[in-house]
Structure formats: C-alpha cells, structure tokens
Amino acid sequence: MRSRVLAALAIGASLFMGGSLPARAQEKPDYAPYREGLFLRYLNAEPGEIDGVPRIGLSLGGRPLRAVIDSGSTGIVVAAEFVPGFETMPSLGPAKLTYSSSGRVMLGQWVVMPVTLSGREGASVTTDPLPVLVVTEVQCLDYARVCQPTNAPRNIAMVGVGFAREGDSQSQSTPDKNPLLHVTGGEGARRQGYILSPEGVHVGLTAANTRGAFRYVKLDRRPDGTDWAPLPGCVALGGSTLPACGTVLVDTGVSVMYMTVPEAQAAGAQGTLPPGTQVAISIGTEGSAFPLYSFNAGDGGPMSPSAIHLRVADDRTFVNTSYHLLNGFDVLFDGEGGYVGFRPR
Known part of the structure; x- marks a missing residue:
C-alpha cells in the first residue's frame, strides 16, 4: 500500500509544482506531554483495507448501539426509540x-447526557455530558438521494466527529x-483530538500514536471564532496543471x-467523470498546496471512491473524499490546536 501512496504523490507533485509550502503548512504540533489515548477498533473492522462505513459502539445508558x-458531520444523532423518557431529561431545545449527501433532515431535541x-x-471512553440529537422526525430535501420522511424514526445511530x-x-x-x-477520565494531561485509520480510531493525541511521517496543516479559525475553518484543498482533473481550489x-x-x-475544470463532464479521468487532490491553499493522492476514475484502486457524484458550478470548489482515503492515510484532527495531519500507510 505504501508504494501506491508514493506513486500517487509523485503523480500529484507533477501537477502541483510551484511555490514553496507556506509556514502554516509546515508547522508541527508537539504531543510529547500527552499520554492519555485509547484505540477503539471498529465493530466491523477487517484485516487490510477498509471496505465499508465504520461502526462503533454507542451507549446512552442502556445496551450499546452499532x-x-x-x-462528515458533527454530533451524536439517535432515534428517540433509543432514549426512553428523553422528554424529562435536560435539554437545550429544538434540534x-x-x-x-443523502438529503435527510433530522429534527428533534438536543438532550444533554x-x-x-x-x-x-x-x-x-466516556464523555462529559454533551448535547445529543434525539430524533423525533425525519424530513427530506427536494434533491434527497436516499430518504423516507417519517414521524416515527427507527434505527438511527450516528456519531458525528467532524469539524467546520x-x-x-x-x-x-x-x-x-x-x-x-469531550472525553473525560484518565490520570494525565489529555489532548482532545483523534486519528482515523482503516481499523479504528485513536481517541486522544499522544506522543506514541502521533509518531511517523505525519504532514500537518494548521487550520484558520472561523470568523466568529466558534470552530476551525474547513480544510483547504485543490483538485485537478484530467492532468490539468491549473487546479481548482x-x-x-x-x-x-x-x-x-x-x-x-x-x-473550466470539468471540461464538459456532467453528473460524473468519464472512466479513466485522472483526479489529483492536494491539501492547502492555491499556489502552496502539497499533493496528497491521485487516482483514475473507475480504476477500482484502494483509495478510489465507489462512485463520483459531480456537480459543475462556479460557486465553490469542494471534494468529499469518502472513507476510501483511509486506505492510504491515517487522518488526524487536533480539536485544541487546529491541526489536520496525514500519515501515509
């Protein structure tokens, strides 16, 4: 797998040569003081490559849910059937x-637990009390791909750990x-963050679990200061030397x-990309991005998505990698320091 990643980096480098990396892309956090970390293996983990949406145990005081x-989201979301008596629990109000991606809209209450x-x-690991979205209704957007509206939702259990x-x-x-x-417990200093891998998630960042060739990006803050800004990046299609960022x-x-x-980047493609189209993803801002990986549409490679949904518009440039990226990289998020890191596997 490492040879495939290096080959992808070599291809990407030829597309994103230009200015040197800015200081922000070279900064490296220091995790030496931290020892509180735990590895949670996915419930559906298999040896080798990840080939399905990862699952983890979630307990709200009763039996664990899968x-x-x-x-790609932030916050725990569960159907009301899994939280009996939630109406009498502390609440932050409507949620x-x-x-x-699916067009599903979850409505309910933010219940604190x-x-x-x-x-x-x-x-x-156990958290401090935090808001959990207890779903009492599911609505669907007009463009929803997979959605069934209901006032009696069932079998909903999501643990959203994204940012921005x-x-x-x-x-x-x-x-x-x-x-x-918001993980609690332990005897020493804890750095709140995590590392996603194909087999599981490291909860808490430590000197031990951050070893290796991580490449870091320092995120900006949102203008209102409430969260980190999204991860900047660029994409080049079909060998283009002018990526969209x-x-x-x-x-x-x-x-x-x-x-x-x-x-201009789509070059006439609509809905999806023609088989064989080269897709090169870089991380960072325009003129200073570093190559992350590349693949050809439909090549069936370990980091290639199962399909590509293409929207052509000039309002923004955006790429959702899918979980397949974890077959080539461990991905770190430091919620305290505002770092994202990529470690080749």
Whole structure:
C-alpha cells in the first residue's frame, strides 16, 4: 500500500509544482506531554483495507448501539426509540441537522447526557455530558438521494466527529457536540483530538500514536471564532496543471466522492467523470498546496471512491473524499490546536 501512496504523490507533485509550502503548512504540533489515548477498533473492522462505513459502539445508558462513526458531520444523532423518557431529561431545545449527501433532515431535541463509545475488543471512553440529537422526525430535501420522511424514526445511530460543518446545512453542529473532543477520565494531561485509520480510531493525541511521517496543516479559525475553518484543498482533473481550489472533506460516512468544480475544470463532464479521468487532490491553499493522492476514475484502486457524484458550478470548489482515503492515510484532527495531519500507510 505504501508504494501506491508514493506513486500517487509523485503523480500529484507533477501537477502541483510551484511555490514553496507556506509556514502554516509546515508547522508541527508537539504531543510529547500527552499520554492519555485509547484505540477503539471498529465493530466491523477487517484485516487490510477498509471496505465499508465504520461502526462503533454507542451507549446512552442502556445496551450499546452499532453506530456509524461519521467525520462528515458533527454530533451524536439517535432515534428517540433509543432514549426512553428523553422528554424529562435536560435539554437545550429544538434540534436540526441536515445530511447534505443523502438529503435527510433530522429534527428533534438536543438532550444533554454523557455517552460511552466502545470498540470491538471492549475498550471504551466516556464523555462529559454533551448535547445529543434525539430524533423525533425525519424530513427530506427536494434533491434527497436516499430518504423516507417519517414521524416515527427507527434505527438511527450516528456519531458525528467532524469539524467546520456549520456552513453545510449544519448550523447547530458546533464543537461542543463532538464526543471525541469531550472525553473525560484518565490520570494525565489529555489532548482532545483523534486519528482515523482503516481499523479504528485513536481517541486522544499522544506522543506514541502521533509518531511517523505525519504532514500537518494548521487550520484558520472561523470568523466568529466558534470552530476551525474547513480544510483547504485543490483538485485537478484530467492532468490539468491549473487546479481548482476550495475545501476538502474527509468523510467516513460515505463510500462515494462528492465533487463540485467550475466548468473550466470539468471540461464538459456532467453528473460524473468519464472512466479513466485522472483526479489529483492536494491539501492547502492555491499556489502552496502539497499533493496528497491521485487516482483514475473507475480504476477500482484502494483509495478510489465507489462512485463520483459531480456537480459543475462556479460557486465553490469542494471534494468529499469518502472513507476510501483511509486506505492510504491515517487522518488526524487536533480539536485544541487546529491541526489536520496525514500519515501515509
């Protein structure tokens, strides 16, 4: 796998040569003082490559649920059937979260409670009390791909651990709702953050679990100061030497890639990309981005998405990588320091 990553980097480098990396892209955080970390193996982890949306145990005081761990959203979302008596629990009021990829809109209440997350081998972490979206109704956007409206939702269990999602129809999805940033317990200093891998998630950043060739990007703050800004990145299609730049989302909740590029970059493509089209993804801002990986549409490679949904528009450039990126990189998010890191596998 490492040879495939290096080959992808070599291809990407030929497309993104130009200015040297800015200081922000070279900064490296110091995790030496931290020892509090735990590895939670996905409930559906298999040896080798990840080939499905990862699941993790979620306990709200009762039996553990098999929940999706989703880096494309922020906040725990569960059907009301799993929280009996929630009406009498402490609440922050009405709740709403929209999953833009599927078009599903979750409505309910933000109920405050501690939660426990667990892995396949029994390891677990518990959070401070935090808001949990207890879903009482599901609505559907007009463009919804997979959605059935209901006033009696069932079998909904999501653990959203993403950042900077407020601008994507998730205005209430603020960092106070991210369970992996509010883990409690332990005897020493804890750095609130995590590392996603194909087999599981490291909860808490330490000197040990951050070893290796991580390449870091320092995020900006949102203008209102409430969260970090999205991860900047660029995409070049078909060997273009003029990439389109915007933001990149590493989303463990989907198997397909969602991409928005301007007409000049799409080169006539609509809806999806023709088989064999080269896709090169870089991280950073225009003129200083470093190559991350590349693939050819439909090549079936380990980091290639199962499908590509292409939107052609000039309003923004955006790439949702899907969980397949984890077959080439461990992905770190430091919620305290505002770093994202990529470690080749």
